[in-house]
Amino acid sequence: MRRIDTILEVTQIIDLIDQGTTMPIRCNLANGMTAVVKYMKNPYGQRVLINELVGNCIADEIGLTIPEFGICNISETVIESTNDIEEIDSQNSGYGFFSNSYSNAVPLVPG
Numbered sequence: 036m037r038r039i040d041t042i043l044e045v046t047q048i049i050d051l052i053d054q055g056t057t058m059p060i061r062c063n064l065a066n067g068m069t070a071v072v073k074y075m076k077n078p079y080g081q082r083v084l085i086n087e088l089v090g091n092c093i094a095d096e097i098g099l100t101i102p103e104f105g106i107c108n109i110s111e112t113v114i115e116s117t118n119d120i121e122e123i124d125s126q127n128s129g130y131g132f133f134s135n136s137y138s139n140a141v142p143l144v145p146g
Contacts, residue, residue, distance in 0.1 A: 037095045039105035043133070045072060048109075048118045057083055058122060061136055064107060070133040074109055076126055084132045091134070102135035 047063040057077040064070050075081050091104045111128045118124075 037101050037103050038092060039066075039103055041105070042130070043068075043105065043107045045107050045109045045113050045131075046117075048113065048120065048123065051120045051122065060120070060123060062107075062109070062133070064133065068103070068133075069136045070107070071136045072107055072109065072131045072133045074123075074127045074131040075129050088132050102137060104132070104134040107131050107133045 044065040045062045046065055049061040049063065049069070052059045052061055052071060055073075057073045057079050059071050059073045059077075062070055062072045073084050073087065075084060077083065088104075088106075091101060094101045095104075107130070109128050109131055111125045114123060114125055114128055
């Protein structure tokens with residue numbers, strides 16, 4: 036199973052990822068993992084995150100190779116102390132969806 040059942044705390048916001056409509060951020064998590072985090076108050080709303088979480092759970096259940104994933108929490112303190120990204124502020128705090136970040140992943144771009 037690739038799903039991590041514990042809700043992990045974000046310990047540091049590293050940068051904004053320039054791909055994806057939800058404006059995901061690269062973060063460090065309390066377990067030492069660097070992850071792509073999508074937060075609930077993203078421009079496209081919570082439905083996108085729910086869809087991604089459900090899709091990952093299905094992929095995990097049927098044995099597809101996917102990154103580790105789960106739910107994380109982004110505190111206002113972490114946002115204030117490690118964030119210099121204008122688009123991310125304290126209203127983006129709260130629960131989010133994460134997946135393990137791989138430096139050699141190839142983005143799929145339509146067209």
